Amino acid sequence: MEKLCPRFEKAMGLLSTRWVGLILSDLLGGTKRFSEMESDLPISGRLLSDRLKMLEKEGIVKRNIYSEFPVRIEYSLSDKGKALEPVIQEIQCWADNHVTEEELNTECE
Amino acid sequence: MEKLCPRFEKAMGLLSTRWVGLILSDLLGGTKRFSEMESDLPISGRLLSDRLKMLEKEGIVKRNIYSEFPVRIEYSLSDKGKALEPVIQEIQCWADNHVTEEELNTECE
DNA sequence: TACATTAATTACAAAAAGTAACTACCTTCT
């Protein structure tokens, strides 16, 4: 009978929210604008907006508004967000070593 | 404009499937039976069954049947599954350092 | 005034998750 660590459970709840991993990996590549992320990732504006709002509330993503024309809004990782880099790296490492060519086209059903 | 690594995308799709992280972390603690996992984790039998089936198909979980009375079915991690340990460890590490006390009771909304 | 641009938000149909009750398969007990 394992006891579940509440901090781990919270972190996992965050990371296992759909698209969050891809958003983090995109932002680890540097500051991004909304429309950039929208074209980088296979995610719709509705969910990208939801997720960024959630990640901002969790203190993982920072949002900066530049009142230019047209308005520019930049998203970047806070220190707390950047601290997730090793997690993303380990996932990449596992993917490189264990995801086979044939698996690439299959969804998880 | 970042390009998305398909292997990473596949791995992330897997890990970001709800409950998969908790199931992996439970199984990293050793072989488990269905009912054990059901009481360890805040997940219903329906979804536990779905996820174990999916993880078995992905070659991450092994399923062993012992025809005793009552029937005993054991779940454990394959090598591919065990290779996810560093990922889980990094998540635990981030959780220890960055998940605050107040956050523990809040859901990600 | 009409239009362009970015960053969202709304409305609605489709898919996935949550819950609880039920089934299948065996074994033991009476």
Next chain:
DNA sequence: AGAAGGTAGTTACTTTTTGTAATTAATGTA
């Protein structure tokens, strides 16, 4: 034989979350 009990699921049904496309808000330009 028939009823009861244990494990591992499955089914039926409701609620929540996603995906898609159209719409809005704020601002500046022609």
